[in-house]
Structure formats: C-alpha cells, structure tokens
Amino acid sequence: MINKGIASKEAARFMANVSAEDKNKALINISKAIRENTKRIIEENQKDIDNGKKKGLSKAILDRLLLDENRIEAMASAVEDVAGLQDPIGEVIEGFKTYNELKISKIRVPLGVVGIIYEARPNVTIDAAALCIKSGNSCILRGGSEAIHSNIVISDIIAQTAVGSGLPKGVVNFIDITDREVVDIMLKLNSYIDVLIPRGGSSLIKKVVENATVPVIETGVGNCHVFVDDSADLQKAIEIIVNAKTHRPGVCNAIETILIHKKVAELILPNLKKRLEEKNVELRGCSETVGLINCKQATEEDWSTEYLDLILAVKIVENLDEALEHIYKYGTKHSESIITENYTNSQRFLKEVDAAAVYVNASTRFTDGGEFGFGAEIGISTQKLHARGPMGLKELTSYKYLIYGDGQIRK
Amino acid sequence: MINKGIASKEAARFMANVSAEDKNKALINISKAIRENTKRIIEENQKDIDNGKKKGLSKAILDRLLLDENRIEAMASAVEDVAGLQDPIGEVIEGFKTYNELKISKIRVPLGVVGIIYEARPNVTIDAAALCIKSGNSCILRGGSEAIHSNIVISDIIAQTAVGSGLPKGVVNFIDITDREVVDIMLKLNSYIDVLIPRGGSSLIKKVVENATVPVIETGVGNCHVFVDDSADLQKAIEIIVNAKTHRPGVCNAIETILIHKKVAELILPNLKKRLEEKNVELRGCSETVGLINCKQATEEDWSTEYLDLILAVKIVENLDEALEHIYKYGTKHSESIITENYTNSQRFLKEVDAAAVYVNASTRFTDGGEFGFGAEIGISTQKLHARGPMGLKELTSYKYLIYGDGQIRK
Structure with a gap:
C-alpha cells in the first residue's frame, strides 16, 4: 500500500x-x-x-x-x-x-x-x-x-x-x-x-x-423531496414525481418523500396513486394521506429513510413553511424540488432550501454531471x-x- | 459544547x-x-x-x-x-x-x-x-x-x-x-x-x-525558500532575501532556507552575510557555503526546519534542477520564490513548483489576504x-x- x-x-x-x-x-x-x-x-x-x-x-x-x-x-x-x-x-x-x-x-x-x-x-x-x-x-x-x-x-x-x-x-x-x-x-x-x-x-x-x-x-446519500405547492400545475407535478421516483429508483437523486400542500392533496392524490401503482411503487402516507387514499401508514422512520427502492413516503403539509421545516429536518442537502406557479414561493424555496441542487418545476434526476453538461462525473458531493x-x-x-x-x- | x-x-x-x-x-x-x-x-x-x-x-x-x-x-x-x-x-x-x-x-x-x-x-x-x-x-x-x-x-x-x-x-x-x-x-x-x-x-x-x-x-506551516538563479539581479536578490527573512521572522510566509546557484554564490554571499548580520540573522550553511563564508554548518535537520526565528539556512546548488528537487523534498507547498532574469527558468519554476504561491523576483512575505487585496484574511491554507x-x-x-x-x- x-x-x-x-x-x-x-x-x-x-x-x-x-x-x-x-x-x-x-x-x-x-x-x-x-x-x-x-x-x-x-x-x-x-x-x-x-x-x-x-x-x-x-x-x-x-x-x-x-x-x-x-x-x-x-x-x-x-x-x-x-x-x-x-x-x-x-x-x-x-x-x-x-x-x-x-x-x-x-x-x-x-x-x-x-x-x-x-x-x-x-x-x-x-x-x-x-x-x-x-x-x-x-x-x-x-x-x-x-x-x-x-x-x-x-x-x-x-x-x-x-x-x-x-x-x-x-x-x-x-x-x-x-x-x-x-x-x-x-x-x-x-x-x-x-x-x-x-x-x-x-x-x-x-x-x-x-x-x-x-x-x-x-458523496451520495440523498433523501430527496418534491414539494407540490397549492399553486402547482398538477399534471406537471405528477409527471415530475413519477419520473423522480421511478426513472431509476436505486440512485441518490431519486426522491424518497413527497410533500403536498393540503389544498391540493385531495385533487392530486388519486391520480398520482394510480400512476405510481402502474410503476409498482408502494406508498406510505401520513395520517391525513391515509384518510384520502388507501395506502400503508408511514412511521417517523420513513421520513428519514433513503429507500433506493420503489417506495415513496407521502406527507400532507399546511403550507410552504411546513414543507421547508420538513426538508430542513430530514433532508440530506442533495436535491430538492418545488412544483409551483407562484413566483414568491419559488424564490423562497430556492433561497431557503440548503441543498446542492434546488429545483423549480423539474425532476431531481437531473443532478448529474452528464445532465449538467460537465461531460463526465466522478460522483455527487453532498x-x-x-x-x-x-x-x-x-x-x-x-x-x-x-x-x-x-x-x-x-x- | x-x-x-x-x-x-x-x-x-x-x-x-x-x-x-x-x-x-x-x-x-x-x-x-x-x-x-x-x-x-x-x-x-x-x-x-x-x-x-x-x-x-x-x-x-x-x-x-x-x-x-x-x-x-x-x-x-x-x-x-x-x-x-x-x-x-x-x-x-x-x-x-x-x-x-x-x-x-x-x-x-x-x-x-x-x-x-x-x-x-x-x-x-x-x-x-x-x-x-x-x-x-x-x-x-x-x-x-x-x-x-x-x-x-x-x-x-x-x-x-x-x-x-x-x-x-x-x-x-x-x-x-x-x-x-x-x-x-x-x-x-x-x-x-x-x-x-x-x-x-x-x-x-x-x-x-x-x-x-x-x-x-x-493552515500555516511554511518552510519557504528563495532560489537565486545564476542570472539573478543580485541586488534585488539581497533585498528580497533580507525582507523575506527579517520583515517578520515569526510568520509562515517568512523564508527559512535560501538556495544559491553555484555560479553566483561567491559573488553574493559576502554582501548578503553582511546585510543579514546587521539584522542579527544567524546563518547555517552547507559545506560549500562554509567554504566561502564564516558561518555555522547546517545539518540535515536544518533543511526541514521552520525556524520562525532569525536563522537562515543556506545551500549552494548546481542548477535550477537541484533547487527544484530541494524544494520538492523539503518544501511545505506554501510560498516559494525564484530570483532570475532568465525567462525560461522563471517559467519552469512557476510551472514545476507545487505551492500555494510561486513568485518570480518578489518577497514571499506577500502571501497574505491583505496584500493580495482580499481585504481580510482568516488564515493561509496549505x-x-x-x-x-x-x-x-x-x-x-x-x-x-x-x-x-x-x-x-x-x-
């Protein structure tokens, strides 16, 4: 040696x-x-x-x-x-x-x-x-x-x-x-x-x-989130969540938990569940989620788990502040995304989330040297x-x- | 805590x-x-x-x-x-x-x-x-x-x-x-x-x-050198060496050893010794140096010592290559300076010396956030x-x- x-x-x-x-x-x-x-x-x-x-x-x-x-x-x-x-x-x-x-x-x-x-x-x-x-x-x-x-x-x-x-x-x-x-x-x-x-x-x-x-x-550990704001384009939100979870579930820039604004939870969850189940994703929801769709109940441990698998935790939040708190508490500062049409909320998310890559209206799967145009990658620093x-x-x-x-x- | x-x-x-x-x-x-x-x-x-x-x-x-x-x-x-x-x-x-x-x-x-x-x-x-x-x-x-x-x-x-x-x-x-x-x-x-x-x-x-x-x-450890090339302006060399050694001997960007091309050793050493002794600097020379001026003999340990004091080791070298080897072996990659009027030698020194700051014809004492114009300094990374x-x-x-x-x- x-x-x-x-x-x-x-x-x-x-x-x-x-x-x-x-x-x-x-x-x-x-x-x-x-x-x-x-x-x-x-x-x-x-x-x-x-x-x-x-x-x-x-x-x-x-x-x-x-x-x-x-x-x-x-x-x-x-x-x-x-x-x-x-x-x-x-x-x-x-x-x-x-x-x-x-x-x-x-x-x-x-x-x-x-x-x-x-x-x-x-x-x-x-x-x-x-x-x-x-x-x-x-x-x-x-x-x-x-x-x-x-x-x-x-x-x-x-x-x-x-x-x-x-x-x-x-x-x-x-x-x-x-x-x-x-x-x-x-x-x-x-x-x-x-x-x-x-x-x-x-x-x-x-x-x-x-x-x-x-x-x-x-390098590497990524407990990544997508937050669906109440002003989100819900169709974009569904496509982005399905992509970020299922495109390649075993890698660090895949998402593990989604946070959904309570005002749009009832609107988005049934469709989202259908699309994710087509891809064999198991959902684990907070109590409110379980009240809206049929899925397994999430435990405290789920919020901090990097599944690297076809499992997705779901939490309904009061507002952007609660989403930011959740990400601060459980995130690993890798990649975080907000889906929103609200200018001020997009700017707050970009400013207040402390992560290597902070997204508005895009899949977290782009945190990658090749996708960023670096030509090659030796790893992703966290x-x-x-x-x-x-x-x-x-x-x-x-x-x-x-x-x-x-x-x-x-x- | x-x-x-x-x-x-x-x-x-x-x-x-x-x-x-x-x-x-x-x-x-x-x-x-x-x-x-x-x-x-x-x-x-x-x-x-x-x-x-x-x-x-x-x-x-x-x-x-x-x-x-x-x-x-x-x-x-x-x-x-x-x-x-x-x-x-x-x-x-x-x-x-x-x-x-x-x-x-x-x-x-x-x-x-x-x-x-x-x-x-x-x-x-x-x-x-x-x-x-x-x-x-x-x-x-x-x-x-x-x-x-x-x-x-x-x-x-x-x-x-x-x-x-x-x-x-x-x-x-x-x-x-x-x-x-x-x-x-x-x-x-x-x-x-x-x-x-x-x-x-x-x-x-x-x-x-x-x-x-x-x-x-x-931060901090600096076993810094000045190399006097055979084409050096010897007056500049003396001023730079005196400054780099005595301006503030207790700091990391002060020099600890000088390397002198054998062709100019006899020319520069008597004057240099006089100027340094006026500032109470003790010289420790290699065998060849001791043959030219009256000073203490340096030991192997001297080449790797950061004196942080009014002591300066002196070594006479065959050529630029030997100087580069000495710096590679004993240097701490902090600040290194060549005194030369030879374009190719200046470029070789800049390229081949692996240090935070590599100088041509200037005192190593400038490795400092204030001197670089950063406005302030939290330390010098090595x-x-x-x-x-x-x-x-x-x-x-x-x-x-x-x-x-x-x-x-x-x-």
Missing part, C-alpha cells in the same frame, strides 16, 4: 506537467485497448459473476457487476468522450494586479493523488482512471471484492497502456488485495493521498468519513467544502497563485 | 439569508462597541498578562497577548473594513442552460458553522467573528487559555452587539472552558460544525488534522482541497445550484 502511495505521488508530480495532447493520446489508446481486450474482460468478469452467484448476491448486484460487449463498448466510448473534453489544467481562473504592481494569476492545477474507494460496479475503475488522467492527477483505486477479477484486468489494461503512451508508472494504481485492512491504511495515508472519494452505500461512506485522516469528499453537487473534471483540481514581481519587498 | 453546536447550527440557517445591509449594520455596531469598551478590554487583558508573567511566558508571547488602546482601535477599524467589503453571498459564480432548457445558476452560499481553534492572539477572536458574520456563517471560537479573559470580554461584546443588531443568538459562540477535552469533542462534532480551521503552531495543527472527523482546512493560500471571505463560502425548469423530466 505504501509502495503504491509512493509511486502515485511520484507519478502525480510528473502528471501535473503533462500536456493536454499527451494526456489525450493516452486516453485514446486506453479506449482502443479496452475494445481490443473485450473478450479477455468478459472472461474475467464471468469469474466474478460465477463467484457472485455462489455467494448468493442479489440480482440487482449481479446486474451491476455484469460486463457484456455493449457495456464494454460504452466504457471505451466514455473514455473517448473524456479525451474530447477541454483540459482543465492551466486555466487562468482569475488574474489581478496589486497596489504595488505585483501581477497575480490564479491558475488551475491538479489535486495530486486521488484515492477512490468504491463497491461493485467495475465501470467505476475506468471512469475514475480516465477523469484522473485528464485532470492531471494520479489515482489509487480500491474496488469491491465482488468485482475483483474484472477490476484487475481493466486496471492492468489501463496502467499498461498509460505507461506505453508515455505517462508515468504509478499514474493508475489498483489495490488488488481485497483485505479490508488495506482500506484502513489507505484512510490514513496523508503523506501520499491528497483526497479520498468514497462511492457506494451509506455504510462505506460513513466508515470513510469517520476514520480517514486524509481529506474526504463525501458536502459543502471544495465541491458540492455533481463533480466533473474541475472538481478534481485545486489552484495555485503565480506572482510576477520586479523586486518587490514588503514595507 | 453540544448546546453551542445546536445554537450555531440554528443561527447558521438564519444567517444564510440575512441581507448584506443587516450584516453590515451589525458589524458597524460591533466596531463601535469594541471602541466604547476599550477600558474594560484592557482591564481583562491585564489579567491575562499578569497570569502570563506568573507562568513565565516568553516576551514574544506576552507581546502577542497584549492589547493597548492602539491595538484595540486597530481591531475596531478592521471590523469596519470587513463591513465595507462586498458581500460574497448570492454571487452568481456561473450560469448556463442545458440541452433541455433547464436554466442553472451556481450561486455562492455560506459554509454554515465554522469552527476556529487558535492560540494566544486575542485579535483572532474579533477578526474571525467579523469574517464569519460577513460571509453569512455562524462560528464557534476556541482560543488559547493564555488569552481567556481577553477573549471572553471581546466575544461577549461581539455576541451581545450582534444579537442587539438583529442577528440570531448563537451567531458567535466562544468556548470559555479551557479544558482540552472540549477541543476533542469539537473535533468530532460533525452534526453541528461544517469546517474546522486551526490557527497556530504545528503541534496544534497536527492534532486537529489527525483527530478531527469534521472537515479541516489546514492544503489543496477547497482553498489554497490566503483565505478571505470567498474561501468561507460554498455554492449551490439553482435550477429553473418548466416541467422537465429525465428521459
């Missing part, structure tokens, strides 16, 4: 000054190598699938693990897309002149060594590596044991092709030891890792946040420090000040 | 939406209250000075502790200056439209609750509180036990005046318990504190970084995440995305 740390740090020093052209050349070569090795990747992936079946992993996890020709082509193509993005490094973020004629430029530089700890999805290996290379960082990847064979073959292809394309040895390091103690060491490797990004379930994220001494960017919301290439950078003087001394 | 956390968090929610006008009014009132209470502050400060003398604190620390009329006037005036700065909150950092006509604004918001742990200087209490108020944050302040009487009276004046000016109770919290266990609790108060900024010596900073689960912005270099108001903020839709759902 420490050897990988040393190698990564040395590589990061070199990577900071690699030209955009050379980084892109390496990425294109990696993309080609992934395509050329499709058969080998599928063979190794099959071992993970076989082991997973023996271990009795769920169908959902097995599906996340699975790599077929289409998915490998998608991986290769995603790397090409990253190569096509603008190089963030060297961008002049700001520039100014001081009272004594020092000329100062604030320019974008890489973070250094990025550590990524993730779970079963092997495509994270290549996405993360590509984004780190493009942003001039080196990386240490630690994927879940379920995907170990897939990850080893993919990371080998990346690392060999990167070095073959002139990037330094150590630019992409995969931790091939599945022992959990390796993660404990990684969390405290301050001398070699500049930032840790955990990607996965809440227990993984909690473990990293509580034990790491390396700076962490927290913290306020450094990066908030979807993280693309820029969020994998820091900056430094260049100061051009002419003999200035401080008086 | 937990009660202060709860109060701070509630206050932060309110503070995020206080208008610039109301924040400025409170700051002006605080400034007035400080002036009006000059006598009371001096009386309480005298208790700290008396205790400090009994405890045998050094003259330097006693001087940092001391508040007189001039220093209190400077504190009051600094708060007025902060009131005069532009409000960072609400600034639209970026704005764009997505492929499906979502209009997205990235706007600046406060971090929330800022925890500051510092040592003997009581002016930090008011500087930190003023910057947090202006940037819409609440704060929890924990100052050193040496300044406890001064800090209590100053923080009382601030907190009372803030509340009297309409800001929420809990906007400024001072921890008046000097027990060290309080700090241990503070370091793990993730539910209530959004970021911790330690300000002080390296042992304080190390303790915070190693033990905090709350995100930390590391990490890469979130903020690097001098931290002013903007560095006490985060952002959120506001998304204006018209019924968009994700396809």
